[in-house]
Amino acid sequence: MDIRGKVVLVTGANRGLGKAFVSALLAAGAAKVYAGARDAGSVDIPGSTPIALDITDPASVQRAAEQCGDVSVLINNAGVLKYGSLLAEDSVDNLQQHFEVNTLGTLRMSRAFAPILARQGGGALINILSVLSWLSPPGSGGYSSSKSAQWGLTNGLRGELRGQNTLVIGVHPAYIDTDMVADVQAPKSTPAEVVAVTLQALSEDRQEALVSDTAHGVKVSLSTASPVYLTL
Structure with missing residues (x-):
């Protein structure tokens, strides 16, 4: 898909990766970019169209869908990361908060905008x-x-939206150099690198984008006798 002339909505667009997406899309020739x-x-991104959007609030999502009825590409970027042990006293609340934003927020947006994408000929749904x-x-x-649940959701949406010709792309970065992981000491991709890999996948109609060597290595390990997740 050629991004030139397309109308795009990016969630979590006021900082970090979302802000980088909005700026890059405008530079690449998108006709309009809604910054949620x-x-x-x-x-504060020149040329963008800011909209109030809380992906945890069904009413807010519905208002966004009514306001942005011309969207042909939806980028579900908004997310939350809070560290903590799965055995900690607050672990249930921690898990619920992650699912509310990262998983259910993606589902709310996808459900609300699937009919809009269909009206644009299918368009694309990109999940970070x-x-x-x-x-x-x-x-x-x-x-x-x-x-993990969001990945499963992405795979399910891909199958369900194929009939309306919607391209569903799952993007797998490792650490990204934003304030979300500012304290992590590890190799990091820049937001610009993540955006470039994602837009390249979109231009080639690919369904998955692996951003870094780390992501490629982890994905390859899953089909070996010693997948990375068993060695942590």
Whole structure:
């Protein structure tokens, strides 16, 4: 798919990866880019169209769908990451918060915008997943569980939306150099690198995008006798 002339909605667009997506899409020739954030006033990207959007609130999602009826590409980028043990006293609340945003938020947006994408000839649905869809380092169990579920959701949506000609892309970065993982000491991709790999996958109509060598290595390990998730 050629992004030129398309109308795109990016969730979580006021900072980090979402902000990078909005800027890059505009530079690549998108006709309009809706920049979704809980506080639309926090979006300061020249040329974008800010919209108030809380993906955990069904009414907010519905209002966005009514406002953005011309969208042909939806990028589900908004997410949350909170560290904590799966055995901690607050682990259930932690897990629920991750699922509410990362998994159910993606589902709410996908359900609301699937008919809109259909009216545009199918369009594309892009879900920003993670290499942690496939492994769960200590302390990231809540996030990893939600991302594994989001990956399963992405695969399910792909099958259900194929009939309306919607391309569904799952994007698997490892660590990205944003404030979300500022304290993590590990190799990181820049937001620009994640965006470039994602838009390349879109241009080639590919259903999966692995952003870094780490993501490629983890994916390959899954079919070996010693997958990475068993060695953590």
